[in-house]
Amino acid sequence: MAETNLMRGTKILTVATLASKILGFIYVVPFSALVGQTGLGLYSYGYTPYTILLSLATLGFPLAVSKFVSKYQSLGDYETGYRLFKSGLLVMSITGLLAFLLLFFMAPVLTPYILPDEQAGVNSYEDIIFTIRMVSVALLIVPIMGMIRGYFQGCQSMMPTAVSQVIEQIVRIAFILSAAFLIMNVQDGDIGLAVGFATFGAFVGGLAGLAVLLYFLFKNRTNMLGLATTNASSKPLPLKSMYKELIWYAIPLSIVGLAIPLFQLIDTLTINGALAKIGMGDISENYVGVLTQSAHKIVLIPMALATALSVTLVPTITNAYTSNDSVRLQKLITQTFQLILFITLPAAVGLAVLANPIFVALFGLEDLAIGGETLRYYGPITLFFSLFSVTAAILQGINRQLLAITALLVGLVLKLALNNLLLLQLGPNGAILATYIGFSAAIAITIWGIGKHTSFSYQLIIKRAGLMLLFALIMATSVWIIDTGLRITLPLDNRLNSFILSGIGAGSGAVVYAYLAYRSRMAEVVLGARFKRPD
Known part of the structure; x- marks a missing residue:
């Protein structure tokens, strides 16, 4: 009974956390319309x-x-x-x-x-x-x-x-x-x-x-x-x-837990000065708003869903590790990686493809030139955020906290060293590239640490990640074709059209990805027997 009450409470807390994060995203839309x-x-x-x-x-x-x-x-x-x-x-x-x-x-x-x-x-x-x-x-x-x-x-x-x-x-x-x-x-x-x-x-x-x-x-x-x-x-x-x-x-x-805020702080302290040096000071404050608020809030949604679904696995990983149950530990880590990739890979690709209609639907046409391009390149960062969050949590679950901290510090040093340089060379997108480089390095260290300290083999994960990526790219191609065709009659010149384009694009993408995952039995492998395809 106690375990049942605990699971019920955990589900309630997970739903409340998701609701809180979604509310935290939704308010940005009317707030941006005001300021x-x-x-x-x-x-x-x-x-x-x-x-x-x-x-x-x-x-x-x-x-x-x-x-x-x-x-x-x-x-x-x-x-x-x-x-x-x-x-x-x-x-x-x-x-x-x-x-x-x-x-x-x-x-x-x-x-x-x-x-x-x-x-x-x-x-x-x-x-x-x-x-x-x-x-x-x-x-x-x-x-x-x-x-x-x-x-x-x-x-x-x-x-x-x-x-x-x-x-x-x-x-x-x-x-x-x-x-x-x-x-x-x-x-x-x-x-x-x-x-x-x-x-x-x-x-x-x-x-x-x-x-x-x-x-x-x-x-x-x-x-x-x-x-x-x-x-x-x-x-x-x-x-x-x-x-x-x-x-x-x-x-x-x-x-x-400070990973994302610290990366954002580096952007906050460097973007205005760097863009002013290359003659783009007139757009720098708008860009800071888009990168650290508008686009950032959007990419946190799939990350929140992925981490909320996997959060119950991490304490179980701790239990399996401390009880030396290596078979169960390997299975749980595999399940965690599969779940994160299954959700965030298509979301990352989808945000890049539908960046313009999504941005216009939420924030209007006024800042589309900055906002659409920023979301296109920044959208896939949701995959990196999710992977670092989960791999760092796994390291903490197996009592390798210092390695997780080391990974974050390496990523921050790279971000700090490259941010200003890339901004001067590439303009606004330089800050986004520096974030990708920093998180890539941090994730590489956490993944290496999990493999080293749990003897975890990534062969199966790489194989399945490749298949999920293939499905996501097929989905992206389908969405791009549909979006391009719809724009003939629904040009991206008002918010109503952008809502329609975003809704149809996201819906068709979800159907394509779900169909491919179901037919290949990937949905059954990741989400369980309820998604089993009849023979």
Whole structure:
């Protein structure tokens, strides 16, 4: 019964996480209509450093606490986890305050690096500083919220986290859109003010999420206190020992989780200056908005689906590794790779083929020249994001956290070394190429590490990946032919046509890919017997 409840809770949390991510993508469409790609660029100037400071403030503690609490409760020691939770709330309060102060007062220092020449940009230094400072306030409460979520998850209670995630996102989005609409359409229409208040939505949404968690906390406080009091260890674990164990697990999680934000930070700090040097400063801020917000939000959708579907496999991999069940471990790693490739390969190819109609459908014609081309080249990065996320998680599952960190550092060094150079040589697409190179190197290391430390053979994966790629290319050719034919009567000159083109293109592509996967029995191999083809 306990296992059934845990699986039900995990499914609820997975659905809530997906819903939260989808909501986080959808709001960008009306928000961009209000503030434009320049406004989205300004939004990213504040949100990218905020995301990094948030990760540093939490240090991966929420997830580590969930593992820690789960471990000791499985041993019948509820008191140790509860003591860690109480002290963790104080620690997260302190680190959140320090992160807030650091980001708030560092805003004027960061701004000249983000926009080297204020006169060449649409956004002013004052706008950027205001935006960074408004979003920094969220650091006061979000780490605390993460700690409470981690404790509930450790107690195998997923509902509080699920509900708070969705409520937090809904309130945040409602505030963002309301504030932007009122300032842009009722007040004087100042983009800097609108975006600044929009980033403050992180704090408002955080308050709503925290309120939900406190409700669940007070609702269950009697049971939690009772269990902690009556189920205590005869030899209480000192806080020093607790945090030593916690930090060893948490810091690698935190660093690896920073992969995408750190790559984005490099783009944020280098794109404007590099493009200004080659005479493209007039489009640089629009490009930052497209790359770090519009196109980026689109590519995260298939990645979120892939990682959500595979997330239940990773703890199982840990169990198989620690119990020395090599046959089961090989099977699980194979299943994980197949699942990720099966979902993200066609999505990556599809985004490249349908980049123009998708961008126009979501963000309009105004920035198609930049947005369509960016999405065409950036869309396939969803495959790289997914592969790194899953392979790094597998390495952590087999206690090779340091190798995952090493892979990320190598990728970041390459990105940092090449970004400015490639921007100067290739223009805007140079930043995208540098991201591909950085993630390719990181993935190569993680894949090598998995093979070395689990004796995993990639022969079968390579064979099946090649077949999936072939199906994706056939799908892409079909979609391109259909899209080209439809444009004779549905030219890409309005959003209605682009919605039709995107819908028919994506639908026909899905049908072609599904048919090929079904006929070849690939769907049965990856997704199970329910997709078995009759003989």
